[in-house]
Amino acid sequence: MTKFSVAPMMDWSDRHCRSLHRVLSSQALLYSEMVTTGAVLHGDRERLLGYDQDQHPVALQLGGSEPADLAAAARIGEDYGYDEINLNVGCPSDRVQSGRFGACLMREPDLVAECMAAMAAAVKVPVTVKCRIGVDDQDPEEALFTLVDKCVAAGVTTFIVHARKAWLQGLSPKENRDVPPLDYPLVYRLKRERPELTISINGGVPGVDAALEHLRHVDGVMLGRAAYHEAGLLGAVDRRVFGLDVPDVTPFEAVERYRPYIERSLAEGWRLAGITRHMLGLFHGLPGARAWRRILTVEGVGEGAGIEVVDKALEAVCRAVEEREARAVEPAAG
Structure with missing residues (x-):
């Protein structure tokens, strides 16, 4: 147990x-x-x-x-x-x-x-x-x-x-x-x-x-x-609950680690939406979370939707994070 x-x-x-x-x-x-x-x-x-x-x-x-x-x-x-x-x-x-x-x-x-x-x-x-x-x-x-x-x-x-x-x-x-x-x-x-x-x-x-x-x-x-x-x-469970000397897994790292599974499952005939619906809350509370959910939900259901939909959603999150970071340093630059 x-x-x-x-x-x-x-x-x-x-x-x-x-x-x-x-x-x-x-x-x-x-x-x-x-x-x-x-x-x-x-x-x-x-x-x-x-x-x-x-x-x-x-x-x-x-x-x-x-x-x-x-x-x-x-x-x-x-x-x-x-x-x-x-x-x-x-x-x-x-x-x-x-x-x-x-x-x-x-x-x-x-x-x-x-x-x-x-x-x-x-x-x-x-x-x-x-x-x-x-x-x-x-x-x-x-x-x-x-x-x-x-x-x-x-x-x-x-x-x-x-x-x-x-x-x-x-x-x-x-x-x-x-x-x-x-x-x-x-x-x-x-x-x-x-x-x-x-x-x-x-x-x-x-x-x-x-x-x-x-x-x-x-x-x-x-x-x-x-x-x-x-x-x-x-992503924090291995370190905080089990005491392992490992860094927390970020949502970005999780997407990269999950990517081979997505590609393998698509090749086996599974539909993208059935795979990625479990990822909708992955960026909860982070910039770009809404765009992430929207792209996966709307574009993931299309016939033949593939890993490019995940890449597009991830790019939207990265862009939102970069924009927030840029805004955070603007006052200091001035």
């Missing part, structure tokens, strides 16, 4: 996103989007599970509630080289609930434990749980500790806890990421009272400073939307 990870995010943390995040941090653990067992067992596995080998360490998150299917899907994930297999016990969407997986499984800790035991028996890589602190009217302390203890009995030692309840009725998935109050102290207490376990915290973490504060209390921190919308912040 790493001290820092980027969350599994539906429609976001795909293979292209993970390759971008990897050029920003060599150490962060990266997660796939949630993939259902049915999709793994019966779908286009290469499209769903394939990834660039430079992404390691990388974890596969599964959605499901049938132990045999989860065991089979975990084996397939292990065969694809994933370093960890994670079970989603936190997603609150209606579609996930109707499939009897995700956050609604907080109500069925015995079933979750059975699923985890089956997965653990099927693979040699670690199997982990990502959960909420409860759902609806559950008592969070009772729900979280019960789920954890039953999974520990099944052989699980690592838990990623989104420190909010999920409201399965009355709130949308988006609202469930913001509206239920965060209870970080409960997750800290879980670590204190179960010190032998590896506990990572997730939910509402805005950046590296906050991650370092959480690491005073738990073993790991998982960033979600902040890492996606402001990907540039990941």
